[in-house]
Amino acid sequence: MTKENWRHIIRIGLLMGLIILMTSVIGMVETFNERALVVGYLTLGQLLLYVPALYGGYISVPAGEHRAVPQRLLGGLVAGLLAAVPAILLVLLATSWPDIRTYFVNISPKLITILTSGRAVGPGIGLLAGEMAVLGLIGAAIHLIPDRVRRPIVIALVVTAIFALFSDVPLNIANQLMERNVVRILFGTKGITPLTAVIVFAIALLSAFFWTLKGSSAFQRRRATQTPAQAKRSQQIATIVLLLVLLVLPRVLGIFLTNVLDQVGIFVLMALGLNIVVGFAGLLDLGYVAFFAIGSYVTALLTSTGDLGMGMNFWVAVPIAVVSATLAGIILGIPVLRMRGDYLAIVTLGFGEIIRVLVRSDLLKPVIGGAQGILNIGRPTIGGFEFVTPLHFYYLILLGCILAWYIASRLRDGRIGRRWMAMREDEDVAEAVGINLVATKLLAFSIGAAFAGLAGALFAPRIGSVFPNSFELLISINVLAIVIVGGIGSLPGVVLGAFVLVGLPELLREFEEYRLLMYGILLITMMLVRPEGLWPSAITRREMHAAEEDAAREGIQAEEVQPLV
């Protein structure tokens, strides 16, 4: 093996080692060790230790390299071994210098026990090094399996891991559908039983096999030969099926997950609105939470039966709340019309903060309650029926989301959508072709604000009370992150983004402490690996990959020219 190869292996190994060290020192390994994935066999903490070693072994063999097999395996082994080095040093340090906890609170005896698998220091370290080395070896050996077999296995492993990690979802569904003792065979209090792991792995493996073998090519063939009429029909069928699924979903999920869905739905509604402002019209708005706050507070004030409220009917209050948010959108829009990019972001940021400060101020306390908020918000009713449970609100929020989606998609495809797109591309030229920038920008701002107002109007009665701290800057950032991670300007992307950034963290409540850390890692990774978002709109895909296409085109031209030289 060349010097270059070794350098690569050492770099990978130590990098993975650093990741293991980091997660240990900040306490993730210990916290996550409490959470079983496969009961009795694997905890999340262990996964956190082992996956870097395995992955390090895997990528120690660069793509397209043709070294001899023993050399490749040796490389993986060394990478795995190196990944263990920082953790070993940590164990030695912690045992020889007990005071280290004064400086790093998370280096606890328990962590050392996890790292040494409960053995004495000497054998413990040996075991850790051995495990990591073997994992690195396995990682490198994965390359030896033919691609046809490897892909399904990797997919099945990942699926099983995700299933175990989010076992709350299948557990809640199982609780609705199955007998109590059957559920106990399949799930632990946390995580899944080995039996379930095997079943899930087998099913995933078989389907992945079938898919790579036959399914995907058949699917693509059918897709390619489809006439536009057929494509439209199958899309209609898909839409109807999706709607039916959404209607029965809460019945299957149970109360906990329905509550999570409600939360996601509120954010979907906001993200659909912000997507109009940022995604369609290209105006960066960092104070979006202000409109959400206005929607919430107006609804709260109008419907509350407490001292501050007027006890109005919810259905009368909602339109007033939406209109108030829309007006606020216009009021914010007018002064910022002439601003672009960064300046706009700063002004909207300020606006969001003004609203938050006003809401918690003593000045307005007699009117809107200050830090004590508004309590006893009225519940929506239809006839004698009262909306109380998460299930009831689910349908209300779903209705709101469908309405918002419909409006957003219609506007995008219409004349105003084209104006927004033109304005986003080149503001000066857009004005020169006869687009009224003032009206076009104000429309984007006010429609976006209206969606947030509606979200607020649904949020207030669902919680039953509103407090200033529900409307922090972080909400604006969250919604913006949803839009960007999902795919800027893309409606399905925005919904997906809300599920990933709001839904998943709700399911991993036990890691509350590390929520923002993981959030940050996810955002950085996304921007590096997939800047166009999870489900990009057609136009962002064009923009993001235009440079690559250009390079490809030039490359082809260069090749065409070459034979002549």
Add this chain to the structure above:
Amino acid sequence: MSNILEATNVTKRFGGLVAVNNLTYSIPKGSIVSIIGPNGAGKTTFFNCITGFYKIDEGEFNFDGQSIKGKSPDQITKMGIARTYQNIRLFAYMSAIENILAGMEPRLRSPWFGPVFGLRSTRLEEEKAVVEANQLLNFVGLRGKGDNLARNLPYGDQRRLEIARALAGNPKLLLLDEPTAGMNPRETAETTEFIRNLRDEVGITVLLIEHDMRVVMGISESITVLDYGEKIAEGTPADIQRNTRVIEAYLGRGAAGAAHLTINQESESGA
């Protein structure tokens, strides 16, 4: 013949620099006229003043009998002035058809909420607009390229598309900023012919900024020469070629005698 555009004593300053100085200028309806001048003479600045992109400091603009001074670019475009740009400025990531549809803005009337309520009038207007956009695409010779992204079109096609976008709003006056820049002689000849057709068949008044003297001399009914923001000469192509101040502006004082001959010969061989 009445004038479609009248500029009276127009001045535009950038700080201490006077880019357009006390310019009085008019364009007869239905004519093709050109503005020429050395680099930095204020030609494009004058364009930007007409289209409302720059606010003029002094003077008066009248278009078709109405004042356009102080109006915003979109209002001026809606009154019937359309333009193209020296360095092409299409909506790069929109398709050719979408670019033309955006250019139709001055004519479209349907309200923004039309699609939400599925209004019949909105749908009909959109359908009609797409048909017309396709006709326009064919008219400028881009048949079948409607779905291409503007940025993926070849250079010459991008110039045509930009003209099509300008025409989409049914302008009365078309401002073309160096329409043949970067074109080969054949494309230049085609474009010249195309501009003449526009006037003859569609009846649009055309104002050109152009550096290619063959185009300018061949097509213009009247030429205005700017230097340091001032009008130094105005007249028919033949007048301009003989004008000593023009030759000095282009080639420097003292060159007048020698250059006179050269320009004359060039235009004759080109014609």
